[in-house]
Amino acid sequence: MGLMTKAEYIESLRKLKPTVYMFGQRVEDVVDNPRLRAGIEATGATYELAEAPEYRDLIVTQSKLIDEPINRFNNPPASIADLVARVKINRLLGRRVGTCFQRCTGQDCLVALSVTTYDVDRKYGTDYNKRFLDFLKHMQKNDLAANAGVTDVKGDRSLGPNEQPDKDAYLHVVEKRVDGIVVRGAKCHQTGSLSAHEIIVLPTRALRKGEEEFAVAFAVPSDTAGVIHVVGRSSLDTREQDGCDCGNRRYSKYAPTVIFDNVFVPWNRVFLCGEVEFAADLVAYFSAFHRQSHGGCKAGKIDCMVGAALTMMAYNGTEKVGHHKEKVIDMIHRAETLYGCSLAASYEGKPMPSGTYFIDPVLANASKIHEGKEMAEATRLMIDIAGGFVADLPSDRDFDHPDVGPLLKKYLKGSAQAPVENRIKMFRLIEKMAMESADTISDIHGGGSPAAHRLTIFRESDTQSKVEAAKRLAGIED
Numbered sequence: 001m002g003l004m005t006k007a008e009y010i011e012s013l014r015k016l017k018p019t020v021y022m023f024g025q026r027v028e029d030v031v032d033n034p035r036l037r038a039g040i041e042a043t044g045a046t047y048e049l050a051e052a053p054e055y056r057d058l059i060v061t062q063s064k065l066i067d068e069p070i071n072r073f074n075n076p077p078a079s080i081a082d083l084v085a086r087v088k089i090n091r092l093l094g095r096r097v098g099t100c101f102q103r104c105t106g107q108d109c110l111v112a113l114s115v116t117t118y119d120v121d122r123k124y125g126t127d128y129n130k131r132f133l134d135f136l137k138h139m140q141k142n143d144l145a146a147n148a149g150v151t152d153v154k155g156d157r158s159l160g161p162n163e164q165p166d167k168d169a170y171l172h173v174v175e176k177r178v179d180g181i182v183v184r185g186a187k188c189h190q191t192g193s194l195s196a197h198e199i200i201v202l203p204t205r206a207l208r209k210g211e212e213e214f215a216v217a218f219a220v221p222s223d224t225a226g227v228i229h230v231v232g233r234s235s236l237d238t239r240e241q242d243g244c245d246c247g248n249r250r251y252s253k254y255a256p257t258v259i260f261d262n263v264f265v266p267w268n269r270v271f272l273c274g275e276v277e278f279a280a281d282l283v284a285y286f287s288a289f290h291r292q293s294h295g296g297c298k299a300g301k302i303d304c305m306v307g308a309a310l311t312m313m314a315y316n317g318t319e320k321v322g323h324h325k326e327k328v329i330d331m332i333h334r335a336e337t338l339y340g341c342s343l344a345a346s347y348e349g350k351p352m353p354s355g356t357y358f359i360d361p362v363l364a365n366a367s368k369i370h371e372g373k374e375m376a377e378a379t380r381l382m383i384d385i386a387g388g389f390v391a392d393l394p395s396d397r398d399f400d401h402p403d404v405g406p407l408l409k410k411y412l413k414g415s416a417q418a419p420v421e422n423r424i425k426m427f428r429l430i431e432k433m434a435m436e437s438a439d440t441i442s443d444i445h446g447g448g449s450p451a452a453h454r455l456t457i458f459r460e461s462d463t464q465s466k467v468e469a470a471k472r473l474a475g476i477e478d
């Protein structure tokens, strides 16, 4: 079928019939629900920009697998140039949508599977890599979007999967049949699960002997029987539902909890089943890639925040204020450090036995730790520059009210050159960028908790060479 246009992508989602609950009600029409549509539009940007002549060369590449042009989101990187392009695309899209575009997690899963299925086959003589490549062809030929089902609900964190009072706390295989497997469990925080055609499920943690039933990886269409999407609340979400005071007037983010209620998966879509020692690899490859993905898109979001801060300075009459300029510089250097670290992880990438290129995990995790702290700092600086109306701006409905509206517009006026309506819109956008919980909390927890980022850095760093460097200088010979 080849590359989809944005319009074709939206139409393709209409053909899916997922089971969805939101705000206590069944949602039948996902695509035209304003809350969900704002998220779908954000993923739509990955299709839209692939069509744009100025970005096509960056986003579209030739697939070696199907020998056709494909969107890079379905391309496991096969060179340093591919790894670098990933980060540049993510920054471009982060800047375009000012929130999460919800398609990188699918690529991160494809990368993890392309490396790991090859390694499992080498050890056990299985045919997971062939199954994966058939699935990848399907993704590439039809230009599909995938969501990552990685995070299990996990129950009591002090207990392993087998020790949980309710085993379903970790998604697991409940039945093996001749034609496939049946799985049960729930994956939470599933960014854009309804903006995606496919859900790729990976284990959430390293596993041990005896935990075989939890060592499972597979892909299912997002409307498969037994898959139930429950859309999570996010601060500001009813603004989209009401069609009022949205801030970001085009795009948004949502993240459902996805329940797998005895879901059947045919064998040709099963990419790991019981090989416990490879669960850790899948988690490590997925999470390192995903942490690096954030370095691109969050730098792009800071670009929008810098733009908003500079615009507010013009609207408020503070563009010459020294401490505001300093704060904008502080925002820019945070974006560039994040981006630079993420790019460096690409430039230091290496080929894996499967031929897929893998990023430097230490640099990728350093970028993620930086994001966790510095996105919050960039947000603080943006709010400092903008002023208090980020907190409690009256509603558009009050601005439109025949009695109080004119009074509000008189009192909200900033610089004489700036229309008051624009100042109001910019306050609203800043509120959205600072307080959209489905996006901002991912700065901290996206791709694993901060402790996981730190552990990876320590595990993957060559600490021995650092010890040797210090001992050499001190004249210590062991």
Ligand SMILES: Cc1cc2nc3c(=O)[nH]c(=O)nc-3n(C[C@H](O)[C@H](O)[C@H](O)COP(=O)(O)OP(=O)(O)OC[C@H]3O[C@@H](n4cnc5c(N)ncnc54)[C@H](O)[C@@H]3O)c2cc1C
Pocket (backbone or CB within 6 Å): 105, 148, 149, 150, 151, 152, 153, 154, 157, 158, 187, 188, 189, 190, 191, 192, 255, 437, 438, 439, 441, 442, 445, 446, 447, 448, 449, 450, 451, 452
């Ligand atoms: C906005 C957002 C979007 C996301 N998108 C996706 C997505 O698309 N797909 C996906 O699969 N996941 C997604 N995630 C999930 C994300 O990866 C998890 O939130 C993250 O891994 C943390 O897991 P948790 O939320 O269960 O918190 P927990 O694992 O409960 O962690 C909470 C705290 O407890 C600590 N902790 C937990 N267990 C232990 C232990 N045994 N020992 C020591 N410390 C412990 C952690 O380090 C952390 O400090 C998203 C998350 C967010 C917030």
